[in-house]
Amino acid sequence: MELFKKILVPVDGSRYSRDAVRLAAKIAKIHNSEIKLFHVLDVLMVAQLKRLSKKNDASIQTELRHQAYGFLKDMEREIRKEKVNLEVLIKEGIPHEAILQEVSSWQAQLIVMGKLGRRGVSHVVLGSVTERVIEFSDVPVLVVK
Secondary structure, eight states: OOSOSEEEEEOOSSHHHHHHHHHHHHHHHHHTOEEEEEEEEEHHHHHHHHHHSSOOHHHHHHHHHHHHHHHHHHHHHHHHHTTOEEEEEEEEEOHHHHHHHHHHHHTOSEEEEESOOOOTTHHHHHOOHHHHHHHHOSSOEEEEO
């Protein structure tokens, strides 16, 4: 039985998201699922970095995109070991909102994500991306410690 045909795996490069990728790959292999590795270039983080540095939006976004491609390549290799179908996507936005939008538009049946991410000072005020996804998701969310 193919319970989870599409698994969305939001990642930020942290060790928690790497663990989530490994588990999602194993689940995908068992359920013959597709995986979409999904990274959100956080527009709020870009604004914070712009205030703290002398760089403009474009150069900050380029740096963040370059970092994302690096860890996404590593995570992609992890998934390919399990021989499952994989797509990789990067979008800009507010992470929890972009994740929930992607779940809806791609029609994912499961979200697998790490318990914490890299959010900076805004985490204290807004709460974690994972907490927000759990709160507003219509599909199951598997949180990996």
